[in-house]
Amino acid sequence: MADPRGFLTTPRQGAPTRPIAERVHDWQEVYAGGGVGHVLLPVISQQAGRCMDCGIPFCHQGCPLGNLIPEWNDLVWRDDWMAAAERLHATNNFPEFTGRLCPAPCEAACVLGINADPVTIKNVEVSIIDRAFDEGWVTPQAPERLSGRTVAVVGSGPAGLAVAQQLTRAGHTVAVYERADRAGGLLRYGIPEFKMEKRHLDRRLDQMSAEGTIFRTGVDVGAAPTGDQLLRRYDAVVLAVGATAWRDLPIPGADLDGVHQAMEFLPQANRVALGESVPGQLTATGKDVVIIGGGDTGADCLGTVHRQRAASVTQLEILPQPPDLRDVSTPWPTWPLMMRSSAAHEEGGERVYSVSTQRFLGDKNGRLRALSLVEVRRAGAGFEPVPGTERELPAQLVLLAMGFVGPERSPLISQLGVELDARGNVARDTSFTTSVPGVFVAGDAGRGQSLIVWAIAEGRSCAAAVHSRLSGTDRLPSPIAPTDRPLAV
Numbered sequence: 229m230a231d232p233r234g235f236l237t238t239p240r241q242g243a244p245t246r247p248i249a250e251r252v253h254d255w256q257e258v259y260a261g262g263g264v265g266h267v268l269l270p271v272i273s274q275q276a277g278r279c280m281d282c283g284i285p286f287c288h289q290g291c292p293l294g295n296l297i298p299e300w301n302d303l304v305w306r307d308d309w310m311a312a313a314e315r316l317h318a319t320n321n322f323p324e325f326t327g328r329l330c331p332a333p334c335e336a337a338c339v340l341g342i343n344a345d346p347v348t349i350k351n352v353e354v355s356i357i358d359r360a361f362d363e364g365w366v367t368p369q370a371p372e373r374l375s376g377r378t379v380a381v382v383g384s385g386p387a388g389l390a391v392a393q394q395l396t397r398a399g400h401t402v403a404v405y406e407r408a409d410r411a412g413g414l415l416r417y418g419i420p421e422f423k424m425e426k427r428h429l430d431r432r433l434d435q436m437s438a439e440g441t442i443f444r445t446g447v448d449v450g451a452a453p454t455g456d457q458l459l460r461r462y463d464a465v466v467l468a469v470g471a472t473a474w475r476d477l478p479i480p481g482a483d484l485d486g487v488h489q490a491m492e493f494l495p496q497a498n499r500v501a502l503g504e505s506v507p508g509q510l511t512a513t514g515k516d517v518v519i520i521g522g523g524d525t526g527a528d529c530l531g532t533v534h535r536q537r538a539a540s541v542t543q544l545e546i547l548p549q550p551p552d553l554r555d556v557s558t559p560w561p562t563w564p565l566m567m568r569s570s571a572a573h574e575e576g577g578e579r580v581y582s583v584s585t586q587r588f589l590g591d592k593n594g595r596l597r598a599l600s601l602v603e604v605r606r607a608g609a610g611f612e613p614v615p616g617t618e619r620e621l622p623a624q625l626v627l628l629a630m631g632f633v634g635p636e637r638s639p640l641i642s643q644l645g646v647e648l649d650a651r652g653n654v655a656r657d658t659s660f661t662t663s664v665p666g667v668f669v670a671g672d673a674g675r676g677q678s679l680i681v682w683a684i685a686e687g688r689s690c691a692a693a694v695h696s697r698l699s700g701t702d703r704l705p706s707p708i709a710p711t712d713r714p715l716a717v
Contacts, residue, residue, distance in 0.1 A: 231277030231305055238274050240345035248575050252534050255421040255501040257328075258571045272355040275348045276304035282339040286561045287349060290337030292685040293319050293326075297334060297349055304352060313360035316353065321390050322432060322684060324361070325415065327354025328424045330681050331524075337561035361431065368438035371399040377698045380405060380462040382449050382640065385413025386680050387671025388468030389436070390687025391694070396441045398695050398704050403442040403462075411443045413470060417495040420528050422535070422571075426502060455643030464666050464694050467646070467654055468687065471672035473637070475630040477520065481588030486596025490525050490629035497532045512538040516622045518599060519543045520585060521629030524570075529627045531572030541577035542621060546604060546611060549581040584611065586618070588626065598622050632677040651676055660690040668694055 231238070245251070245258045279301035287297045296315045303312035316323050327350055338346035360366050377400045381388045384406040392402045410416055412429050437443065449458065458465050474489050481487070488510060496506045512533035519526045519533075522545035533541050554564035573579070586600045603617035634652035635641065641654070647663040649655040653676050654669040656662050662669050670690035671683040695704055 231274075232281075234274070234277035234305070235280050235340050235344070235347075238278050240278070240348060241271055241275060242348060243351055245571055245574075251422065252575055255535065257425050258422050272348075272352055273305050273307060276301040276352050278340065278347045279305075280340050280347075284339075286337040286339055287334040287347075289561060290333040290335070290563075292333075292679070292681045293688075294685075295319050295334065295353070300356060301347065301349075301352060304356065309356065309359050309363075310365055312356045313365055316356050316360075320684060321393050321688065322386060323353050323357040324428045324432065325386060325424065326681055326684065327351070327357060328428070329419065330679060333563050333679070333681070336563050339561075342560050366435065368435050369397055370439045371397055373399055374401065375399040375699065377401070377463045378403070378461070379464045379466065379694060379698075380458050381466045381468055382458075383413060383468035383470060383671075383673070384411040384443065384445075385415060385468060385470050385671065385683065387470075387673075387683040387687040387690075388413065388466070389432075390684045391466050391468060391670055391691045392441045393436055393439070394688055394691035394704050395694060396436065396439050398691075398699075400695070400698060401440070401442070403444055405447045405449045406443065406445045407448045409446050411445055414472075417498045418491065418525075418528075420494065420498060420532055421501045422531055423528065450638050450640030450643060455640050455645075459644070459664075459666065463698055464668065465644070466690060466694060467635075467640075467644075467662070467667065467669040467673050468671050469635050469638070469640075469673045471632040471634050471653070471675075471677045473633050473635060473652075474628070475633050477585065477628055477630065479585060479587050481590060481596075481599075484588050484590040484596045485594055486590075486624055487588055487626045488628070490519075490521070490529050490627045493627050494525075494528060494532060497536070510625075512536040512541075512625055514539050515624040516540045517542070517625045517627065518621060518623040519627045519629055521545070521631065522547070522579070522581075523629065523631065525631070526627075526629035527570045527572045529629055530577055531570075531575065533625075533627075534572065534575045534577070538625075542623075543577060543579045544583050544585065544601070545579070545581050546584050547581065548606075549579075584613065586613075589620065596624055596626060599626060632672075634676060635673045659693040659696075660686070661693065666697070 244260045246260050251258050279298055285298050300312040300315045332350040334349045335346040340346050379395050379400050379402045381392045381404045384404050392404045396402045411433055415429050493510050496509050499506050513536050515538055517533045517538045519529045550565055550567045552567050554566050558565045582604055583601045584604045586602055589598045591597045598620045601619055601621055603614040604611040605614055644664055647655045654674045656669045656674045660668045668690050670686045
């Protein structure tokens with residue numbers, strides 16, 4: 229185990245962030261010292277030493293990937309960073325993504341969290357992988373021989389990348405199709421640079437290319453190639469297209485100039501942050517901005533409009549304000565209902581709860597000028613307006629960040645003829661197989677909108693299912709290398 233008394237003697241210490249007045253003027257990650265993993269290295273061993281050797285590590289229950297958390301906590305505390313990186317990669321292809329973007333359900337399930345601050349599992353994770361890259365331990369792991377079988381992966385988000393890396397390392401020839409001009413899916417153009425700098429994505433993609441994964445970007449599968457062409461060309465097809473069909477708000481005035489979906493706004497901002505030019509870019513500069521939706525996408529919009537110098541920002545949520553501490557309705561080790569604030573919330577803006585937008589109001593030129601709000605209260609399974617609470621909120625830009633309802637109804641879905649479930653996701657069985665033999669689905673496309681850890685976990689499991697179909701065994705090559713030579717992961 230780690231330090232036997234660490235959880236008693238060492239207080240929790242998170243990653244320090246850069247001053248707000250500094251970071252809102254650039255797009256770099258919000259953490260001090262060159263990134264979360266680097267700034268924590270002097271203290272992370274002590275933080276890992278807070279792991280309790282609790283006998284039954286409920287952090288495993290909280291993590292869909294089944295990360296070997298107590299093992300790499302112990303190894304970090306003992307200063308065996310290479311071995312810690314090996315154990316980390318044994319279950320997670322991309323810890324540099326999850327260590328920055330995952331909300332850490334493992335920490336919510338930490339036994340220490342019953343009556344104290346949980347272990348900083350997420351920060352330990354990202355510190356391990358950042359050091360592994362810095363030390364040159366992360367190298368391509370090309371297969372020893374090729375199987376002669378081919379796989380098409382449609383979508384290059386975390387699920388698609390996990391499928392592709394696992395199957396490439398197993399010796400299959402894998403082509404990843406991405407309709408955007410660069411690979412990464414929402415990791416590239418949905419996640420703002422201040423949450424994860426894209427250099428972390430690019431170095432992992434470089435590794436995958438060196439291993440043999442083929443990336444075909446700027447290809448809208450369904451147009452060319454068609455679904456039929458994919459089925460004829462490849463031995464297996466994996467749909468990892470995500471759940472990008474956004475939830476709309478069909479109320480009066482929704483067609484006004486100034487009402488936009490978050491995923492119309494964020495990709496443009498992210499491209500500009502990466503140095504690209506976006507003609508006619510939608511910006512928040514000098515505007516009163518209202519963000520409808522209190523989740524991660526809303527927080528991404530919030531941090532982005534701060535950096536674009538919005539005049540004011542208000543974030544609306546129909547649900548009541550959560551309690552400051554874990555609510556009794558979500559006891560340990562479940563994911564707790566409680567108030568959460570991201571780095572973007574620390575930077576400013578107002579959060580308003582228990583309100584519903586009734587209509588958008590425009591000027592005589594058809595441009596948004598305000599929205600009409602009303603307070604709401606619980607009524608059965610839904611909400612009802614509170615009489616006498618209607619008011620107007622000035623706004624020249626509204627961003628709808630209310631979540632997603634499943635995969636887009638693209639021509640590819642129709643061409644393949646895969647069945648959909650009752651929620652509109654691609655239906656699959658326990659082996660991630662769709663209703664069409666040889667076609668698999670992984671991640672949000674089959675599961676619905678979920679966490680990055682679920683996407684990677686499903687990608688790994690789906691890869692095992694594909695490998696079983698192609699080779700007769702679901703045992704994929706282990707990414708763990710002996711500790712007496714440079715780590716190959």
